[in-house]
Amino acid sequence: MDDLYREVIIEHYKNPSYRGKLDPHDISFADNNPLCGDHIQIDLQVSAEGIVTDARFDGQGCAISQASADLLLESIIGKTLEDVKKINKDYILDLLGIELGPVRLKCALLSLKVLKAGVYGLQEAGDDLVE
Amino acid sequence: MDDLYREVIIEHYKNPSYRGKLDPHDISFADNNPLCGDHIQIDLQVSAEGIVTDARFDGQGCAISQASADLLLESIIGKTLEDVKKINKDYILDLLGIELGPVRLKCALLSLKVLKAGVYGLQEAGDDLVE
Amino acid sequence: MTLDLKKIRNDFPILGRQLRPGVRLTYLDSTATAQKPLQVIEAMDEFYRKFNANIHRGVHTLAEESTALYEGARERIAKFINASSARQVIYTRNTTEAINLVAYSWARANLKQGDLVILTEMEHHSNLVPWHMLQAERGIELEFIPVTQDGLLDLDAYKTLLERQPKLVSFTHMSNVLGTINPAAEIVHLAHQAGSIALVDGAQSAPHLKVDMQALDADFYAFSAHKMCGPTGIGVLYGKTTLLETMPPFLGGGDMIREVKLRSFRANSLPHKFEAGTPAIAEAIGFGAAVDYLTSLGMDNIAAHEHEISEYAMERLEEIPGLKLFGPSADKKGGVASFILDGVHPHDVAQILDQDGIAVRAGHHCAQPLHEKFQIPATSRASFYLYNTKEEVDLLVKGIYKVKEMFG
Amino acid sequence: MTLDLKKIRNDFPILGRQLRPGVRLTYLDSTATAQKPLQVIEAMDEFYRKFNANIHRGVHTLAEESTALYEGARERIAKFINASSARQVIYTRNTTEAINLVAYSWARANLKQGDLVILTEMEHHSNLVPWHMLQAERGIELEFIPVTQDGLLDLDAYKTLLERQPKLVSFTHMSNVLGTINPAAEIVHLAHQAGSIALVDGAQSAPHLKVDMQALDADFYAFSAHKMCGPTGIGVLYGKTTLLETMPPFLGGGDMIREVKLRSFRANSLPHKFEAGTPAIAEAIGFGAAVDYLTSLGMDNIAAHEHEISEYAMERLEEIPGLKLFGPSADKKGGVASFILDGVHPHDVAQILDQDGIAVRAGHHCAQPLHEKFQIPATSRASFYLYNTKEEVDLLVKGIYKVKEMFG
């Protein structure tokens, strides 16, 4: 009915393919969306060549944030960490196929921030990671 | 030409009768107008019965503040300290015979604040003294 | 006297807004910020068109006029909360800055390691973080009056905490999530009996209840204009004169001084001592217009109207299957309805309601610890103010059914 | 390009005001606060009529719109001062709060007893009192770059002071009394060479000069909207990212947090870390409109216009017997003319000029130590901005002759 709730988003929200945890994992990072308190954790398995071989996310969030996490992880499996570092805001918006205002954008970008903070080995998932 | 500069004010400003210092004195107090930095000192001689027998002011200020100091001191000589404590804003405005906005009012009231702070033996000449 | 809603709604231009073709605004987010009546918007507009000048130091006409307007607003705000003197009304940016002023000035001068500050589990971040910072810096201790499952403060637990001789009890008059109206005068009285001073966060009470500083007897009371029909950028810290007078200044700069030398200064008298630099002049004047507006309607009438709407909303919302409301029953709370809906994230609730122009807030509403207590990350919150109607509650309920359908 | 004064003056409703029958306003007090063009007044008016909502946390349409407007203004302000990122632009109430933010957050985390802070003798109280307070609290040392008799900073003395390895050099870009435009980039560069950081008080430069954070290279730069055609209640602290990121938060509360637990919090990222509570939303939007307005005229054109007026004013004022001007020659200063008139107190000068609608300021202009240096308690100050004309200078001169007559 509305762009924001395209079927693909509702589908990934209700039936995510990459929800869960990975044990063992090579990279694991978690952080919050300061605006709403939503929390997300991302675990990665990475090959010796630096290629993401598996990925999972866990935590709570709205349809936008959960669907974008699921879509994001789906899209990075098989990519190198170097490629992951290059992912930005527009990449996510393309995956979701929607326009978002500044507040909902934060929901959509939370998983990317957490992913990149993990890949870079940072303390915190800052906004500058996705600019 | 303008109410604020009635002849009596210009006259008291140019030729004040109570400018100077008293030595010896029984009460002496000085403070600033925080708005403009004008400074005024008032010295009093007081009889054993608590009657003001002489008074002087010193310092710098605009015509309004100087004239009101001169008029004020003129009016309190012969009064008791108890009477001086009762003097308020309206008394000064009556002496000056003019209306004043909130900023110039501070100029007009500086001498009264300093006088009352001295009479009460306070540390500072606060606004509450003239309310 | 009941409010004339038709007339009132005409005072608020935004309430007539079409968000999208055919979609009218239903504003149910006044707890976050209230809408502004023309009376307030025009007072500020007029200030900039006719009177704008910097205050206090100017002797020219505009400066005299703007000073009189700025200080006149302070007088009316003082009267609105029944303060004994306008000197007790210190302009700040908002409630948050007002509480920080107390934390920086009063608390840093009076609290030392091990001193106890009592807060509650239902505080807004604005009445938590300043004390967290002081705890890290000074080693003060923090304790919290627990919140019961039905959203009330546990006063027995409070009385037990008081035996530990706190220096400060700081609590919200009304919860912005649960809507709970706390027995503020009683909490203050008990604090005083225990030898403590009391700060009341009035961000949600000043807009909605008749508050009276003489009856409340709080040592400090903090509130924001923007939640009570006034502009952004201005709030107030009210304080008892003896406390304010002995507190050191907070921000240093122009206007808060009596005299400045190259290497030292003397502070100005109240309220200026705490107002450094060019203040929010137009905003103070707008705030004055806002309290005039509220006074003209009557705070008792406003509270009664909100109560009626709120009671109706509780009834209607409770009927919705899978919807859980937080907070006490309608008689113990203001016009706030926070809820969760089975299987739907609050963000999605708010987003889907927005498609029909219904503005509710979703998130932790700056009260994360309270949400944690109830083991939920977020709620959706509808809140009601003097301009809301029962028809708007009906739209909300209809919208929630639509949400359920989409995620069904 | 020269400014189209007729068109510009029409943008400012207040400039057409009749103060009293037959008495038009001649506003020569822009150094205290500037007047506001319709573009700014209407941007805020429109915000309240159409978009008002609290920002950041709302997902409904109004909240998205107001957040976008608020953050969009930040982007344009960042561009106006050529900051590399909008994250370096922190909204404060005014210049004063911006300087206090540095004094409370950066300085209290970095300065210890005996550490040297260099100021100048021409500082506004806002760049003195915060350091007096820190001196009293921490025992830091203060030294002052002297002002020469013709109103310039003594840079040789500065270089000698730098040998004492200051931690901070904090100085005004342009004096609000003398009008002196200090060689800010050079002062900053010398500070850096000596291993010190540098704070520039831009309250008077941001409104009047083209400022460029890349060229200036200051670590902090503070300015106020109300002096540059914007509203009251909003200002900015610009800072270098690495400094801002390592500084502890200042005010605690909503919005400046990433996460809050009952007993602890984590701070948000820049710029939000330093913006606690509901900010001055409408005012930020008004500030954005103000920088748009200034940009549309061109800061270089504004500076050139002011220079022309100022040069003319200096010439005319110098001709008046018994009038003494303070500050350097017109080529080294902005549009500020501070003077004293033999035998007449500055308050009386201002008051009598006001009878003809001429608004000048009288007093110490929040720079008492500078006045003390020149051994005068007060001056009268006429100041010029983009909307002032040579005819207004003529009215001023005529008015001063009238004053002389009255007190003759």
Ligand SMILES: Cc1ncc(COP(=O)(O)O)c(C=O)c1O
């Ligand atoms: C040089 C200078 N610094 C600081 C300030 C303080 O600005 P504000 O009052 O807006 O904080 C002023 C304004 O008078 C100024 O001229």
Ligand SMILES: Cc1ncc(COP(=O)(O)O)c(C=O)c1O
């Ligand atoms: C209970 C309570 N306290 C404090 C605040 C903070 O108010 P402000 O953001 O205006 O500082 C709020 C506003 O959300 C509130 O609801």
